[in-house]
Structure formats: C-alpha cells, structure tokens
Amino acid sequence: MKTELPPGPRTPRSLQTLRWIVRPTAYMEECRRRYGDTFTLRIANEGSWVFLTDPEAVKQVFTGDPRLLHAGEANVVLLPVLGSHSVLLLDDAAHMRQRKLMLPPFHGDRLRGYAETMREVTEEAIRSWPLGAPLATRPLMQALTLEIIMRTVFGVQDEARKARLRSALSELLRWGSDPRRVAIGIALGPQLTIRLGLFRSVLQPADDAIYEEIAAHRAAGGLEDRDDVMSLLLQARHDDGSPMSDEELRDELMTLLTAGHETTATGLAWALERLVRHPDALERLREGDDDYADAVAKETLRLRSPISLVLRRLQEPMEIGGHLLPAGVNVVPCIYLMHRRPDVYPDPLAFRPERFLEGQGGTYTWIPFGGGVRRCLGASFAQLEMRIVLQALAERFDLSAADPRPELMVRRAIISSPSRDGEIVARARTAAPSETSALAA
Numbered sequence: 395m396k397t398e399l400p401p402g403p404r405t406p407r408s409l410q411t412l413r414w415i416v417r418p419t420a421y422m423e424e425c426r427r428r429y430g431d432t433f434t435l436r437i438a439n440e441g442s443w444v445f446l447t448d449p450e451a452v453k454q455v456f457t458g459d460p461r462l463l464h465a466g467e468a469n470v471v472l473l474p475v476l477g478s479h480s481v482l483l484l485d486d487a488a489h490m491r492q493r494k495l496m497l498p499p500f501h502g503d504r505l506r507g508y509a510e511t512m513r514e515v516t517e518e519a520i521r522s523w524p525l526g527a528p529l530a531t532r533p534l535m536q537a538l539t540l541e542i543i544m545r546t547v548f549g550v551q552d553e554a555r556k557a558r559l560r561s562a563l564s565e566l567l568r569w570g571s572d573p574r575r576v577a578i579g580i581a582l583g584p585q586l587t588i589r590l591g592l593f594r595s596v597l598q599p600a601d602d603a604i605y606e607e608i609a610a611h612r613a614a615g616g617l618e619d620r621d622d623v624m625s626l627l628l629q630a631r632h633d634d635g636s637p638m639s640d641e642e643l644r645d646e647l648m649t650l651l652t653a654g655h656e657t658t659a660t661g662l663a664w665a666l667e668r669l670v671r672h673p674d675a676l677e678r679l680r681e682g683d684d685d686y687a688d689a690v691a692k693e694t695l696r697l698r699s700p701i702s703l704v705l706r707r708l709q710e711p712m713e714i715g716g717h718l719l720p721a722g723v724n725v726v727p728c729i730y731l732m733h734r735r736p737d738v739y740p741d742p743l744a745f746r747p748e749r750f751l752e753g754q755g756g757t758y759t760w761i762p763f764g765g766g767v768r769r770c771l772g773a774s775f776a777q778l779e780m781r782i783v784l785q786a787l788a789e790r791f792d793l794s795a796a797d798p799r800p801e802l803m804v805r806r807a808i809i810s811s812p813s814r815d816g817e818i819v820a821r822a823r824t825a826a827p828s829e830t831s832a833l834a835a
C-alpha cells in the first residue's frame with residue numbers, strides 16, 4: 395500500500411491557512427460535508443493536517459503508540475513561555491516521566507480538598523459583582539480562575555506576594571493572548587521569540603515571582619502538611635530518587651497556569667451564555683443536584699469546546715481511517731466536528747445537559763480534554779471548578795441574557811470564545827415559591 399493523504403481542498407496553502415484562521419468552524423464543517431469523515435488541510439508552516447472525525451479513527455490515535463504519535467513536538471510555539479521541561483512540550487519517555495510526577499495532585503482526595511478553596515474564592519469574588527447591569531463574564535471568570543490557581547496550585551498565602559504574582563501573571567497572560575503577538579511568535583519561531591526584548595520584559599517579572607514563590611516554599615518547610623500543587627511537586631521524586639529542579643518546577647507551574655486558566659474561564663463564560671438562553675436548565679441547576687451540574691459542564695464543553703482540535707505528529711507511516719498516512723503529517727482528532735455527530739449526539743446543536751444523564755458520549759466521542767497519555771491533566775479539576783462556580787452563581791442570582799441573540803464562536807489566540815464575552819445580567823435572587831412559604835411557616 396502506498397502512502398497517501400485523504401482528500402481536501404485544492405486551493406493554495408495560503409488560502410487554506412487564511413480560511414482556517416478567519417472562519418475555522420465554517421471551514422471545518424464545509425470540508426466534512428465535501429470530503430467526508432477524514433480530510434486534509436494544508437496549513438502554512440505546519441505541513442498537512444489530517445482531520446479525523448470518526449470515533450474509531452480517533453480511538454486509534456488516542457490508544458496508539460505515543461512514540462509514533464508526538465504531541466509535544468506539535469506545541470513548540472509555546473516553548474518561549476512554558477520552557478523546555480514543560481509536560482506539554484515533551485514526548486516519549488521524558489514526557490511520561492514528567493507526567494507521572496504531576497498526576498497525583500489532580501486526582502481523588504487531593505482534588506476534593508481543593509473544592510472548599512474553589513467555593514471560598516467564588517463566594518468572595520461574586521460578592522462584589524455589580525447587579526442589574528450587563529456583565530461581560532469572560533474577564534470576570536478569568537480573574538476567578540486565576541485566583542483559584544494561585545491558591546490551589548501556587549499555594550500563595552502572603553497577600554503582598556500574591557498581589558505581585560497576580561499582576562505579573564495576568565500581564566503575561568494578557569500579552570500572550572493577543573492574536574497579533576501569537577502570529578508574530580509563529581512567524582519568528584521559538585528561538586527568535588525568546589530573544590525579543592519586549593517578550594523578555596513581560597516574562598521576567600512572572601519568572602521572578604514564580605522563583606520567589608518556590609524559594610519561599612522551600613524556606614518555610616512543613617511541605618508534607620500543605621496540600622497545594624507546588625508543595626506536592628516539591629516532594630515528588632523521579633524514578634532515580636532525584637527531586638524536580640527549580641527550572642523544572644517553574645516550567646510545570648507555568649504550564650498549569652497557561653493550560654488551566656483561560657480554558658476554564660472560557661468554558662465558564664460559555665456555560666453562562668448557554669444557561670441564560672435555557673431557563674429550564676438554569677432552574678434545574680438551582681436544585682443543587684451535583685450530577686446535573688456536571689452534565690451542564692459536559693454539555694457546554696461538548697457544544698462550545700474552548701479547544702477545537704488536538705494534534706499528533708506521525709513519526710512513521712501509519713494506517714488510520716483507511717489511509718496509509720506518511721511520516722511527518724499531523725493527525726488531528728477534531729473535537730469540534732466529533733461533538734456535532736448526529737449519530738452520537740441526536741439533535742446535536744440542541745443544548746440539552748440531560749443527554750449526559752442518559753449516557754450519551756463516550757471516551758472517544760466526548761473529547762474536550764483530548765485523550766490517551768496526553769489527556770488533559772486538569773480535566774477533573776476543571777470540571778469540579780465549573781460545577782462549583784455555576785452552582786454558586788445559580789444559587790445566589792437570577793441570571794438573564796443582556797441581549798437575547800446567541801453569541802458566536804470567535805477565536806482568541808487558539809481558544810473559541812463567546813463573541814460578546816458571555817454577557818449576562820445578574821440580579822439578587824427572588825426566592826422561589828417553596829422557599830417563600832418555608833420562610834412564612
């Protein structure tokens with residue numbers, strides 16, 4: 395069998411890249427209609443992207459040999475910010491070594507321990523929300539998710555150091571989410587970007603603040619009594635018994651911040667955007683059932699996934715989806731198109747959290763967090779956070795849309811965000827009839 399690329403548009407690479415940048419969702423849908431479940435786009439500086447939207451093909455990638463399907467290599471544009479030890483950028487044995495050290499804080503009891511902090515931070519933040527006027531929720535959610543990461547991941551307690559870290563990190567995140575800067579970063583490549591004076595001037599304060607926090611943790615001691623992620627990583631040991639170096643720690647903390655902050659904030663803004671247009675779902679969320687709140691988060695991440703695809707670069711020719719693909723191409727499990735398959739999700743465009751209580755969606759068909767050995771490390775953390783924040787908001791406020799028209803999916807850097815930043819109006823909650831009668835009694 396000869397290697398081949400699946401069908402795709404024959405237009406020049408530059409035009410394909412432009413359409414991908416300007417209207418990615420419409421372009422993906424058009425290609426699927428024209429070429430079927432597996433199709434190829436040619437993207438500038440990226441070679442060929444072979445989109446996969448069939449559950450079997452996606453399963454094959456997520457369960458395939460990670461030595462042949464590199465993900466780290468495909469993320470190299472993030473190198474200047476994340477650093478060379480970042481779990482997101484490594485492949486093969488080095489990736490597994492680092493991932494193994496980072497998994498424990500994000501599972502089981504550890505994770506449940508963060509729920510209380512998430513609740514506290516949320517209650518504190520929403521207390522000062524202005525009521526009765528349109529609110530753009532995306533920036534509010536960014537402030538909230540940053541605060542949660544600073545408390546649970548960085549474990550910062552001292553108020554002055556927290557203020558310094560908050561300001562350095564939010565400046566870096568604001569700087570990096572400007573699409574023009576992302577485009578310049580891609581055009582220059584990681585090595586030249588690192589040398590840019592302007593870039594260093596934004597990165598340095600964030601680096602200084604993180605190293606200062608690492609030193610403060612080491613100096614304070616008592617790590618075994620603390621439960622923040624940094625304390626756990628400081629105690630973690632590689633197989634040869636060695637601890638993580640300060641550089642490794644810095645890179646992983648920066649990775650958790652970058653991967654976990656805007657994604658979760660955008661997921662929350664989208665959940666609110668959908669909920670205020672689906673009053674029945676909002677009402678049911680108020681009943682306080684955790685399973686339903688989880689289903690709301692899942693349905694939001696299905697229909698408005700902040701990330702629309704994941705990438706793996708083939709190291710050897712491989713047969714996937716009926717094609718023998720050549721080494722060097724990127725195979726692309728497509729989250730956006732998978733989540734809209736009518737055979738997996740009947741009436742796919744309807745926002746209906748109940749579908750997840752009825753058992754729709756599976757490991758290879760609900761994939762907002764990617765899959766396999768690269769599946770998002772913070773998936774459970776993010777879902778817990780979404781549940782807690784949405785429940786707190788529904789409990790405290792009456793929520794409505796500032797403008798009834800649905801918001802469009804627009805791209806900010808690589809994240810699909812609501813076009814008006816998830817605008818809502820929050821009002822002090824009027825008690826439900828059952829509560830009024832309970833009070834009277």
Ligand code: HEM
Nearest residue numbers: 481482653654657658661704763764765768770771772776
């Ligand atoms: C709704 C929120 C989030 C979404 C939609 C999301 C999505 C993703 C996706 C699509 C990937 C790539 C997976 C793949 O290539 O198969 C990923 C990787 C990753 N995410 Fe998340 N993420 C979210 C929140 C978080 C949070 C809260 C954290 C940590 C605090 C986090 C940490 C990571 C890390 C460390 C990786 C790299 C894993 C590896 O390469 O082994 N993410 N995430």
